[in-house]
Amino acid sequence: MPGFDEDIHEVQETDSKVNNSLDTVDEILDEEFLKSIEIALEGYSDEDLIWISIDFLNFRENLKHGPKKSYHEINDLRHFSNFKDLKDNLIDQIKKLKSKENINNLFKEIKSSNNKISQTLIEIKENKRLCVFIFNYIKNSNHDFLQFEYHPNIYLHLAHWYFTDKENEYRKNHKINSAIKYFTDNIILKGEKYSKKVRDNHFVDWVYLYLKRIDDNFKMINYVPTCKNNYQLLTTTYLDYLNFYDKIQHENTINKLNKAWSQKKFREGGKVRKPHHLPLTKKTIEKLKKLSAFKNISESDMLEELIDQTFLKEMCDEHGKPKF
Template sequence: MIQGKDAKPYKDDRGFTDREINWLWNFNQLYMQYMQVYNSDFSTKRKIIFEIFDNPTTGYNHYQTAITNKNSFLINENDLKWAKDPQNEQLLIFTINMLLKFNNLTLSNLFYTNNYEYFVDLVDRLILTKEMKNSQIIEIKNTWSNLKTSKSHTNWIDIKEIDQINWAWDYLKKSYKLASIPNLPINEKQRYNHIVSSIDLMGFISSPDAKELFLIKMKKTWSQKKFRDSGKIKKPHHLPLTKERHEQLKKLSELFNKPIPDVLDFIIEKIYNECTTDTDGKSKNF
């Protein structure tokens, strides 16, 4: 149990942390034999593992094998500390999704309170040596460096505009472009990071060109929505004009070099202002 920001994880009297106990449990597939034990029940897991180590006949060999395997397969947590930094949240989401794809796994979360916890457990569950795990993570980081979306392409998404963030989230979700994460965002900052990371991921899943086209369409759709919501769209109205009035409108349209709706706008606004304001431009009292 970590008690402070710089504190080291708690170790039991045999020198094992909770993470190491959990890794031994999963690596040796003890969950198949002890299905009644909850994933978060480290106390029971530790008791069962130590009973195996204490077996007078086979315990020593089990212990030595466990230490050898731990040193070969369990990656040092210092190599994963970057993922705990909130500044790296977009990279963390990208890395989780890439690890799932690289290793043909599906996302599931029944136990983890944050994405970092899930990430560490995901890495621990990979049946790869720690060198291979580190190699995959380095490759993913390099891929992200090449594929991450330029801020100039996403600066139209305003993290402070809640309605837009929610719209972008729904747009990606409906387009099946939303990256997988074990825990849903709890604030706009996290949701924004998830949105941008999902866009980054598109560059790998499809291609950088396809991602660029998607972004152009997404931005255009948002602009159209803003315009619709502003109430500036001109709705068609049928005006029962006489033929003579219609011809007069056509001539005015040609004279002003404007479409008929714009001519009508001009005429109505002009007459309205003349009727509702005095010579000083103040509103008349009716």
């Protein structure tokens, strides 16, 4: 472990100075051990904190008497917003070991480990859109139904997969590279037209609510955006993955989005509301009332929406411009 032999030596010197005084051990752990722990962990990357945390959980479990658990992953990963949170938690948990001997033994085990992260992942860690795609490409593509996961700390989850998946390093790296190739060839090169549209803030707000209303898979995503960038990234990455998982459904969804957006822009294009009396039959009026109640809008808005839809379908081109 980088710099850790020196730390252990300093701790051993401290042991001799305090003459095994139990009254001061907590103070020593706070002032001396905390510093040495932080220095030792600085020799490792953010990604290494994942396997170190898992090693710690198993080390602590082995100190117990009786039945023991075996940890292969961090079960509460969702509670950490970033690697700093993970590191702070790790340091706090190590401090609770109290025994200097146990802490020294833990770090000796850490130093002897030979875990390492994929260099490819490190190179793309700042590309959140790509990280979301890779994560879902690897984790969910074999399911019989579309399952899309979104985490704001997505790279943390991706690195966690890398260290906890049982496949060998070659196969894991192959999956990563396959995901990157697919993303580059089939999504970035062929789907930039839509991506540019998503950069429109007005469209971003609208499309999120629209997908929540019409798309059952999108409704199931367990995440609520908190800012404009999160709305944009969530909707873009969902449609990226939908493009990979089911091209027909993706195409249908994009067509629905474009048509509904064109209708919205058309309705907002300088229309002036004037009261009109339309001599509808009793049955038609009943249908209009039921339809407007189902859509939770007024009868006049429902009627206007139906007319707009028909006009756009029959009288306009794909861009919403009149053909005649």
